[in-house]
Amino acid sequence: MSHTTPPYCFETTIKVRDYETDSQGIVNNANYLHYLEITRHEFCEEAGTSFAVMQARGLDPVVRKVEIEYLNSLRPGDSMRSCLRFRREGARFVFDQHIFNAATGEPVVRAVVTVVCLEHGRLSRGDMLAEAFEKYL
Amino acid sequence: MSHTTPPYCFETTIKVRDYETDSQGIVNNANYLHYLEITRHEFCEEAGTSFAVMQARGLDPVVRKVEIEYLNSLRPGDSMRSCLRFRREGARFVFDQHIFNAATGEPVVRAVVTVVCLEHGRLSRGDMLAEAFEKYL
Amino acid sequence: MSHTTPPYCFETTIKVRDYETDSQGIVNNANYLHYLEITRHEFCEEAGTSFAVMQARGLDPVVRKVEIEYLNSLRPGDSMRSCLRFRREGARFVFDQHIFNAATGEPVVRAVVTVVCLEHGRLSRGDMLAEAFEKYL
Amino acid sequence: MSHTTPPYCFETTIKVRDYETDSQGIVNNANYLHYLEITRHEFCEEAGTSFAVMQARGLDPVVRKVEIEYLNSLRPGDSMRSCLRFRREGARFVFDQHIFNAATGEPVVRAVVTVVCLEHGRLSRGDMLAEAFEKYL
Numbered sequence: 001m002s003h004t005t006p007p008y009c010f011e012t013t014i015k016v017r018d019y020e021t022d023s024q025g026i027v028n029n030a031n032y033l034h035y036l037e038i039t040r041h042e043f044c045e046e047a048g049t050s051f052a053v054m055q056a057r058g059l060d061p062v063v064r065k066v067e068i069e070y071l072n073s074l075r076p077g078d079s080m081r082s083c084l085r086f087r088r089e090g091a092r093f094v095f096d097q098h099i100f101n102a103a104t105g106e107p108v109v110r111a112v113v114t115v116v117c118l119e120h121g122r123l124s125r126g127d128m129l130a131e132a133f134e135k136y137l
Numbered sequence: 138m139s140h141t142t143p144p145y146c147f148e149t150t151i152k153v154r155d156y157e158t159d160s161q162g163i164v165n166n167a168n169y170l171h172y173l174e175i176t177r178h179e180f181c182e183e184a185g186t187s188f189a190v191m192q193a194r195g196l197d198p199v200v201r202k203v204e205i206e207y208l209n210s211l212r213p214g215d216s217m218r219s220c221l222r223f224r225r226e227g228a229r230f231v232f233d234q235h236i237f238n239a240a241t242g243e244p245v246v247r248a249v250v251t252v253v254c255l256e257h258g259r260l261s262r263g264d265m266l267a268e269a270f271e272k273y274l
Numbered sequence: 275m276s277h278t279t280p281p282y283c284f285e286t287t288i289k290v291r292d293y294e295t296d297s298q299g300i301v302n303n304a305n306y307l308h309y310l311e312i313t314r315h316e317f318c319e320e321a322g323t324s325f326a327v328m329q330a331r332g333l334d335p336v337v338r339k340v341e342i343e344y345l346n347s348l349r350p351g352d353s354m355r356s357c358l359r360f361r362r363e364g365a366r367f368v369f370d371q372h373i374f375n376a377a378t379g380e381p382v383v384r385a386v387v388t389v390v391c392l393e394h395g396r397l398s399r400g401d402m403l404a405e406a407f408e409k410y411l
Numbered sequence: 412m413s414h415t416t417p418p419y420c421f422e423t424t425i426k427v428r429d430y431e432t433d434s435q436g437i438v439n440n441a442n443y444l445h446y447l448e449i450t451r452h453e454f455c456e457e458a459g460t461s462f463a464v465m466q467a468r469g470l471d472p473v474v475r476k477v478e479i480e481y482l483n484s485l486r487p488g489d490s491m492r493s494c495l496r497f498r499r500e501g502a503r504f505v506f507d508q509h510i511f512n513a514a515t516g517e518p519v520v521r522a523v524v525t526v527v528c529l530e531h532g533r534l535s536r537g538d539m540l541a542e543a544f545e546k547y548l
Contacts, residue, residue, distance in 0.1 A: 017308065017311075017312055018160060018311070018312075018315055019159050019165045019167065019308055019311060021159060021160045022155060022156050022158060022159070023155060023162050023462070023463075023466070024473070025160050026473075028156045028448075029444055029448070029474045030156065030445050030448065033440055033441035033444055034293055034441050037291075037292070037293060037439075037440070037441065038291055038292075041292055050351060051292055051350060051434070052349075052350050052351055055434070055435070060435060062435070062437075062481070062484075063440045063481055064480065064481055065478075065479065065480045065481065066440070066477065066478070067476075067477070067478045067479075068476065068477050068478075069475065069476045070473070070475055070476065075326075076160055076324070076325060077326055154445065154448075154449055155448070155449075155452055155462055156448060160325070160326075161329070161334060161336070163336075165311075166307055166311070166337040166340070167304050167305070167308050167311065168304070170303055170304035171304050171428065171430055174302075174303070174304065174428075174429070174430060175428055178429055187487075187488060188297070188298075188429055188487060189297075189486075189487050189488055192297070192298070197298060199298070199300075199344070199347075200303045200344055201343065201344055202341075202343050202344065203303070203340065203341075203342050204339075204340075204341045204342075205339065205340050206338065206339045207336070207337055207338055207339065210336075212463075213461070213463050214461060292433060292434060293433050293439045293441065295433060295434045296429060296430050296432060296433070297429060297432045297436050297487055299434050302430045304430065350434055
């Protein structure tokens, strides 16, 4: 009997923008948090919701924790494949997010991002978000 | 008889952040719009107001036009002296903004930024902003 | 007899990233300089060159001047159509860049961006860049 | 007998820039990685070195891992106190970085950032960096 890793439930391709590199000629570490966010937001859209819609309903998903490992660098001209799967742990939504160099398949970044939901400013159980994500859970 | 340039009514010092440079090793051109904005916002604070306060009163200053010349580059480690003067032209506030290398005095950027005021989403005469800036006009 | 505007020689679609908006809920003015740069760099790639390639050959195109008018705002969820045409004026390359709301066709930004070429750190006539752009001039 | 937490070896004050907030009205999560980087780089300068100097000597410190918890939000107008201590673990430099709201003292972010040193592109033991940080280790 073996454990198998659940498959990704969403992936998207993002191209490095030249201004995202720093004086070391590689993408600056902070930009990967942008890439991870873009991926989560596009996933939300595919799931049929969006941050604008959620905010209009009084729901504010906020990032509580990020653990990110930088494995290989991206440079100007590179594209990445950004993959995501997630699980619910009580009030928290935990996203496993992996970024690969689109050309070489090389792993670039491995991250775990924990999101909680504020509803009208207070921590909620996140049922509204769970509902949006229902078919993926 | 000669024209004299009116003096600056505000100046501040800003240090380049390493991540603001791009792969050419110099500060990316878009970041200068950030520096200009920081300078205007600090000026607002010195004038006794702030964007948060203005927005709470239904006033939204928005940038309508920027003309910016790049004269010399800034690099990691550099600091700049960012200077501002402004005038009112009807509903528009026109800011002359000059940035100099703080160490050498060399001119870095020369910009003219035109700001208009929206009040509850509609173009206003900007009297509320003019009042805040009264002592500088 | 009438003057006709030359057609665009390149256009691309860019989607607003949620983090590019500011506390006013609209895309921050500095980000449009990023959009304009992305468009020029993608155009370079279509023309068969890239900033990395140019830099490897000792050529450094730098922005000398930007005149940008902000006509309408973009918000989270919006996409833009970013269009470009350009002409050579001696050592300078002058880009007319127009951004439209992809959904409504509304004009968002109208900019003129002047680029010069440094070769090994000195202002050049830009023949190397003109060669790359030959079929568009 | 008790363990005591070693004191911070560096701290600096950073003011939120209005453009760093997103449509939720709070500082976007990625910007905290910028704040952490600014703090490390200022610490390097206080220690008598800089990224430019290190790069000129063939030394490239790169971020390998970040663990960051978001405890409270910062908003436009806020300032933060950004504190740092670090230790060497073999080839790795591990920075404990804590950010507090400068006005209220409230904890904002708690992060552990692991940095390794590349020398001429290869992983090094980091002796050059350890030397620079000698008096703090």
